[in-house]
Amino acid sequence: MMNDTLKTIFNRRSVRTFKPEQIENQALDSIVSAGQYAPSGMNHQPWHFTVVQNRELLADINTLCKAVYMQWDNPALQERVKAENFSAFYHAPTLIVVSGDATSLTPQFDCALALGTMFLAAASLGIGSCWIHALQSFHDLAEGPAMMKKLQVPEGYRIFGSGAFGYSAQELPLPKPRKEGAVTILR
Template sequence: MNETLYNILTRRSIRQYQQKQLKDEEVQSILEAGQFAPSAMNQQSWHITVVQSKEMLQKINGTCRAVFLKSGVKNMEERGKAENFSPFYHAPTFIIVCGEANAIAPQNDGSLALGNMLLAAHSLGIGSCWIHAMNYVFSTEEGKALKKELGIPEGYVSVGAAAFGYKAGESPAPAPRKEGTVHIIK
């Protein structure tokens, strides 16, 4: 099988990580893959924030917990109460992707960049998991303060984030694919 197709078909969301930090050259390869994603009119409207500082990861975790606990959404509140709470599964590297709000397609551009990073990580033997929680967190007052502390420029909207790290266990089996999601017209 073609190596690219193999990586696409075998990548899985990983939710358990070793605490060993990724090598700088691995992170750079992942980031480069993200920056080479297609974007609307080649605007490259993304802003990518890499967090590896244990203190900042704890701050993000604490802010997320506080926001989840007062969300008014039952499953978020329950998740926030968990003793071992971490929206990014305690991964040693957390990457947040935002898009320039005034760009043609910031959500699409950032999603493609994040997707490239997830696939690049898998090709390097690194686990990853898309994390959508930051989109909600950044919409709150606490989240806006955190966004500023993270150095995300004004005028950028949250697209998504991802946890990255060396897997601490086996990859899960793939979920069955939904049927009826493809329509071919010849």
């Protein structure tokens, strides 16, 4: 069985090379609206979406991401950060930061599901995306609170994920084989 929704799910890939052109406002509105319609525990909808398209702010976020990556015990990532043109979000023109009310029932899962829904919405519109993990560690940095204010993250909220969005600058790769033995059906 196949329909448009399943085709989008099966064909979506993480994009790590973006064109510099900004995504259209109507597409952005659709992507963010899709995130707002994601399921959430007891329909708490604990999320807040911060859409960043300002180049100076994206550069500031990238600088802070470099600091995060240098703290992680991953020599390959630390080496990658040293590249002159390093971008934690692959030079995407749009970054969507998903924060959530830390006192809500299941904010980390709800926010992740909202971001995943936005990835699928973007793919259905021909827009590429990629999960960006580093921003979740901003609260651990001395500069973190100031950046959270710049991002207008509501008080008491925490960043649970972010995504790079833009038009892909290359062909999407074919899917890698799926892990075998990952499904058990009990009838």
